[in-house]
Amino acid sequence: MKILVTGGAGYIASHTNLELLNAGYEVVAIDNLSNSCMESVQRVEKLTGKKIQFYEGDILDKEYLLRIFAIEKIDAVIHFAGLKAVGESCAIPLKYFNNNVSGTITLLEAMKESNVQNLVFSSSATVYGDPVSVPVTEDFPLSVANPYGRTKLMIEEMLNDLYQSDSTWNIAVLRYFNPIGAHESGEIGEDPNGIPNNLVPFVAKVAAGVLDTINVFGDDYDTPDGTGIRDYIHVVDLALGHIKAIEKLVTNPGLVTYNLGTGVGYSVLDIIHNYEKACNKKLPYKVTARRPGDIATSYADSSKALRELGWRAERSIDKMCEDSYRWQSRNPNGYLCK
Numbered sequence: 519m520k521i522l523v524t525g526g527a528g529y530i531a532s533h534t535n536l537e538l539l540n541a542g543y544e545v546v547a548i549d550n551l552s553n554s555c556m557e558s559v560q561r562v563e564k565l566t567g568k569k570i571q572f573y574e575g576d577i578l579d580k581e582y583l584l585r586i587f588a589i590e591k592i593d594a595v596i597h598f599a600g601l602k603a604v605g606e607s608c609a610i611p612l613k614y615f616n617n618n619v620s621g622t623i624t625l626l627e628a629m630k631e632s633n634v635q636n637l638v639f640s641s642s643a644t645v646y647g648d649p650v651s652v653p654v655t656e657d658f659p660l661s662v663a664n665p666y667g668r669t670k671l672m673i674e675e676m677l678n679d680l681y682q683s684d685s686t687w688n689i690a691v692l693r694y695f696n697p698i699g700a701h702e703s704g705e706i707g708e709d710p711n712g713i714p715n716n717l718v719p720f721v722a723k724v725a726a727g728v729l730d731t732i733n734v735f736g737d738d739y740d741t742p743d744g745t746g747i748r749d750y751i752h753v754v755d756l757a758l759g760h761i762k763a764i765e766k767l768v769t770n771p772g773l774v775t776y777n778l779g780t781g782v783g784y785s786v787l788d789i790i791h792n793y794e795k796a797c798n799k800k801l802p803y804k805v806t807a808r809r810p811g812d813i814a815t816s817y818a819d820s821s822k823a824l825r826e827l828g829w830r831a832e833r834s835i836d837k838m839c840e841d842s843y844r845w846q847s848r849n850p851n852g853y854l855c856k
C-alpha cells in the first residue's frame with residue numbers, strides 16, 4: 519500500500535514514516551517545510567534503508583496535490599500538515615484557519631477528484647476543552663478555547679458532514695493527547711522553532727544546556743502537587759497507532775474516532791523529576807503564573823482504540839524521557855536547517 523503523508527517532514531510524521539516503512543508500506547510525503555527540515559526525511563531513509571518520495575509543496579496548492587495523486591497511486595492519506603502553536607493561533611487566527619481548515623478542504627477536494635477516499639486525520643485532545651471529568655472518552659462534549667483548537671474541531675465537524683453526504687469515505691479521526699519523546703536511535707525527534715511552547719521540549723533544552731530554567735506554569739491547580747496533569751504519550755506509540763488506523767480503514771469502517779493516550783496522567787513536577795532521572799542531573803525550575811487557557815487535568819480513556827484497533831500505548835514515562843534526552847543531547851540545536 520502507498521500512503522501519502524501530509525506534513526511528512528514534521529515531528530509525528532517522521533516517526534510515523536519510519537514505522538510505515540518498517541511495516542512494508544510505501545511512503546509519499548508532502549511538506550512545505552514551514553516548521554520542519556528535509557533532514558528529518560533523510561534520516562528516516564537512512565534508519566530504514568528505504569526511500570520516501572518527497573514533494574516540497576503546500577497542501578493549499580490543489581494543482582500540485584492533483585499532480586501528486588496523478589503520479590503516485592495513493593491508497594490512503596495520513597493528514598498531519600498543520601500549524602499547531604496555540605499562542606500564535608490567538609495572535610494570527612486567520613493564518614491558522616487558512617492553513618489548517620482551507621488546507622484540509624483543498625486536500626479533501628483533491629482526494630475526491632483523484633478517487634482517494636481513505637483518510638487518517640490528526641486531531642487533538644484540545645477538542646475536549648476543559649473536560650468535566652477524567653479519563654476522557656470519545657463521546658465527551660467538545661469545546662475549544664483557542665483558534666488552533668477551533669481549527670481541529672471545525673475540521674472534525676467538516677469530516678462528519680462530508681461522511682454524512684458520501685459514505686464511501688473511510689476516515690479515522692485520531693485525538694492525540696500529549697506526544698513527547700523520540701525514536702530510540704536519537705536520530706529523529708521534536709525540533710521546535712525558537713523557544714519551545716510545550717513542556718517537554720522546554721525541559722529537554724534545559725537538560726541539554728540550551729536554556730537555563732524551566733518555568734512551571736502555576737502550582738495552585740486542584741491536583742495532588744498543584745501543577746497541571748496531562749497524558750504524555752511516546753511518539754513511537756502514537757506512530758504505531760497510525761499503522762493500526764490504516765489497517766482499520768482497509769475494512770471500510772466509515773468515520774471512526776479514537777483517543778490516543780496512555781490513560782495515565784503526570785504532573786509538571788512528575789515530568790521534571792522523571793527527566794532528571796533520564797539526564798542524571800538536577801534541572802532548575804521556578805514556579806510562575808498560570809498560563810492563560812490552561813486546564814488542571816486531562817487524560818485519556820483509550821479503551822476504544824484497544825477494542826477496535828488492537829492498539830495500546832506501551833512505552834513508559836521513563837522511556838519517553840530517556841528517548842527525548844538522547845535526541846536532545848545528540849542534537850542540542852535540532853536539525854540545524856533553520
Ligand code: NAD
Nearest residue numbers: 525528529530549550551552553554576577599600640642
Ligand atoms: P509539526 O509542526 O512537526 O508537523 C507539521 C508539519 O506540517 C510540519 O512539517 C510543517 O512544515 C507542515 N505543514 C504545515 N502547514 C503545511 C501546509 N500548508 N502544507 C504543507 N505542509 C505543511 O507538528 P507535529 O507535532 O508533528 O503535529 C502533526 C499534526 O498533529 C498537526 O496537525 C498537529 O496539529 C497535530 N497534533 C499535534 C500534537 C502535538 O502536541 N505535537 C497534539 C495533537 C495534535
Ligand code: WQD
Nearest residue numbers: 604642644715716717718720733734735746747748786812
Ligand atoms: C503541559 C503542561 C502547562 C510549558 C498543548 C496544546 C494541545 C496539544 C498538545 C496540539 C501544562 C505546563 C508547559 C512550560 C509548564 N497540541 N507547562 N511550563 O498545553 O497540555 O497541550 O500541546 O494539539 O492542543 O494546547 O501541553 O506541553 O504546553 O503543557 O509548566 O514551559 O505543562 O501548564 O500543565 P498542553 P504543554
